[in-house]
Amino acid sequence: MSSRTNLTREDWIHAAQEVLVTSGVDAVRVDTLAKELKITRGSFYYHFKSRGELLEGxxxxxxxxxxxxxxxxxxxxxxxxxxxxxxxxxxxxxxxxxxxxxxxxxxxxxxxxxxxxxxxxxxxxxxxxxxxxxxxxxxxxxxxxxxxxxxxxxxxxxxxxxxxxxxxxxxxxxxxxxxxxxxxxxxxxxxxx
CATH class of the missing domain: 1.10.357.10 (Tetracycline Repressor, domain 2)
Structure with a gap:
């Protein structure tokens, strides 16, 4: 997944839920998720304004x-x-x-x-x-x-x-x-x- 159009808001939320389950909410970080998803942080900001918005998601x-x-x-x-x-x-x-x-x-x-x-x-x-x-x-x-x-x-x-x-x-x-x-x-x- 190299393009931000290939990764959906739901993909980010699902990845964040997996991190929440395995490591807790403190580990739900944009950098960690981007690395896990093998994509740049820019994709995150295409779908979310902030980490807080991801947590709401x-x-x-x-x-x-x-x-x-x-x-x-x-x-x-x-x-x-x-x-x-x-x-x-x-x-x-x-x-x-x-x-x-x-x-x-x-x-x-x-x-x-x-x-x-x-x-x-x-x-x-x-x-x-x-x-x-x-x-x-x-x-x-x-x-x-x-x-x-x-x-x-x-x-x-x-x-x-x-x-x-x-x-x-x-x-x-x-x-x-x-x-x-x-x-x-x-x-x-x-x-x-």
């Missing part, structure tokens, strides 16, 4: 892919709220894609411990995800107060999976998510036939 890309796209995909599947909950619980068992998503999530959460902008993005995403899960539970017939607590448990379970290293096979992870659905989703909610 990382957060925006993560928010879109890890939250908005997931919710949109689940909603567009034309499935019941309960089926959406089950599919949501199965997401962490989706192999390398799930591992990559969890790595980015952990990198951003680590960054958010000391950066106000990243903390705000995490807070917004957490709130949006919790509201979505709570809404699905309410639609499935769970009383509002109980739905809020169960949404928190479901979300906490999913976040915890990104912290745990497991040698389980994809099938074992899927079976665990199905067992957890039995624990986290009340029996009064049933899947439609």
């Amino acid at each position: 990382i957060l925006g890309n993560w928010r879109a892919r890890a939250t908005e796209d997931v919710i949109l995909h689940l909603r567009n599947a034309h499935s019941s709220p309960l089926q959406q909950l089950h599919r949501l619980l199965e997401l962490p068992s989706h192999g390398q894609t799930a591992k990559d998503a969890a790595s980015i999530e952990l990198g951003i959460r680590g960054w958010a411990r000391r950066d106000k902008q990243a903390r705000q993005a995490i807070d917004e995403v957490d709130s949006h995800r919790l509201s979505y899960i709570e809404g699905l539970l309410i639609q499935a017939g769970v009383p509002s107060g109980d739905a809020q607590d169960r949404a928190y448990l479901i979300y906490a379970y999913q976040i915890s999976l990104s912290l745990l290293h497991s040698e389980d096979t994809p099938q074992q992870r899927l079976e665990r998510s199905q067992r957890m659905a039995g624990i986290l989703i009340p029996e009064s909610c049933t899947l439609p036939a």
